[in-house]
Amino acid sequence: MNKAFKFRIYPKTEQQIVIAKTFGCARFVYNRMLADRIQHYKETGKSLNNTPAQYKKEFEWLKEVDSLALANAQLNLNKAYKNFFRDKAIGFPKFKSKKSNHRSYTTNCVNGNIKVERGYIKLPKLGVVKIKQHRDVPDEYRLKSVTISRTPTGKYYASILYEYEKHIEPVEPEIIVGLDYSMKELFVSSDGTSAEYPKYYRQSLAKLKREQKKLSNCEKGSHNRTKQRIKVAKLHEKVANQRKDFLHKSSRQITNAVDVVCIEDLNMKGMSQALNFGKSVSDNGFGLFVSMLDYKLREQGKQVVKIDKWFPSSKKCSGCGEVKDALLLSERQYHCEACGITLNRDYNASLNIRSEGIRMLLA
Numbered sequence: 001m002n003k004a005f006k007f008r009i010y011p012k013t014e015q016q017i018v019i020a021k022t023f024g025c026a027r028f029v030y031n032r033m034l035a036d037r038i039q040h041y042k043e044t045g046k047s048l049n050n051t052p053a054q055y056k057k058e059f060e061w062l063k064e065v066d067s068l069a070l071a072n073a074q075l076n077l078n079k080a081y082k083n084f085f086r087d088k089a090i091g092f093p094k095f096k097s098k099k100s101n102h103r104s105y106t107t108n109c110v111n112g113n114i115k116v117e118r119g120y121i122k123l124p125k126l127g128v129v130k131i132k133q134h135r136d137v138p139d140e141y142r143l144k145s146v147t148i149s150r151t152p153t154g155k156y157y158a159s160i161l162y163e164y165e166k167h168i169e170p171v172e173p174e175i176i177v178g179l180d181y182s183m184k185e186l187f188v189s190s191d192g193t194s195a196e197y198p199k200y201y202r203q204s205l206a207k208l209k210r211e212q213k214k215l216s217n218c219e220k221g222s223h224n225r226t227k228q229r230i231k232v233a234k235l236h237e238k239v240a241n242q243r244k245d246f247l248h249k250s251s252r253q254i255t256n257a258v259d260v261v262c263i264e265d266l267n268m269k270g271m272s273q274a275l276n277f278g279k280s281v282s283d284n285g286f287g288l289f290v291s292m293l294d295y296k297l298r299e300q301g302k303q304v305v306k307i308d309k310w311f312p313s314s315k316k317c318s319g320c321g322e323v324k325d326a327l328l329l330s331e332r333q334y335h336c337e338a339c340g341i342t343l344n345r346d347y348n349a350s351l352n353i354r355s356e357g358i359r360m361l362l363a
């Protein structure tokens, strides 16, 4: 089993410089490898297996940073390719922008190069960095990797991944729910409930939108614009943290209450729905929610059953099994011509997801 702990770290100025350099090099290697792969494919029709080592001759400065960070940049690129080939809807790997707010690199633990000891973490090329470790890590956990990140407001974090042995007795599935993705409410459950983001979160989100609008009206290069940008970045962080807290709470509640969660393997369905509405699905947090559910359930010998994304969960009648040819996104009620029932659209879908999941469990 794997478990990640995220702790705030306090690098000194010279360490911050090394971190910034490593972000830059990891991004450079990623982009360069991607560009060369695209070019190679255009010229030969074949894929290219390039590695960071090849670039170190031409770009000597790459040797100055943690080589494992570069190796992980390659792994990330490989993963992006793999995801793309598995599901074209995910889209072709993208270049990483210098302007991106998300800055991070990952390094691995080999031969004790990384150590966490009371109040400090030892990292390759950085040395000893102060860490705020608010939770104890059990002794038998083995450190695998560390992801160093910096938020737009200048806070540094180390997300430390541990591996541990645990014998988990599988739970006999008795309580089973189906969850249907809902853009507005995160999900609607077959037990009749739905997850609603709390009011304080919606308020923060609304405030963020207002402040973003203000920012876009600020004159370029002005002092006010800089001030407003920091304000927006701080709100972004707040919203993201509130969302994460809520997703943790919600996934914990479900994990404690049920044995199996059936869910559509959907990321992409949500994405296309959101695109239809002209909104970004990333704000909804459903993907993060599913991965939280997945590991929380597995820790207890429980499971997530993923339903094929082509399964007609919305078009099918949960009462009689009749499948409609078409169902508009605007139809919030499901009305079945065959058996006459009328149900909330998402609730109907969650019931279908549940029965399909049970069918898969028994198959």
Ligand SMILES: [Zn+2]
Pocket: 317, 318, 319, 320, 321, 322, 336, 337, 338, 339, 340, 341
């Ligand atoms: Zn029906």
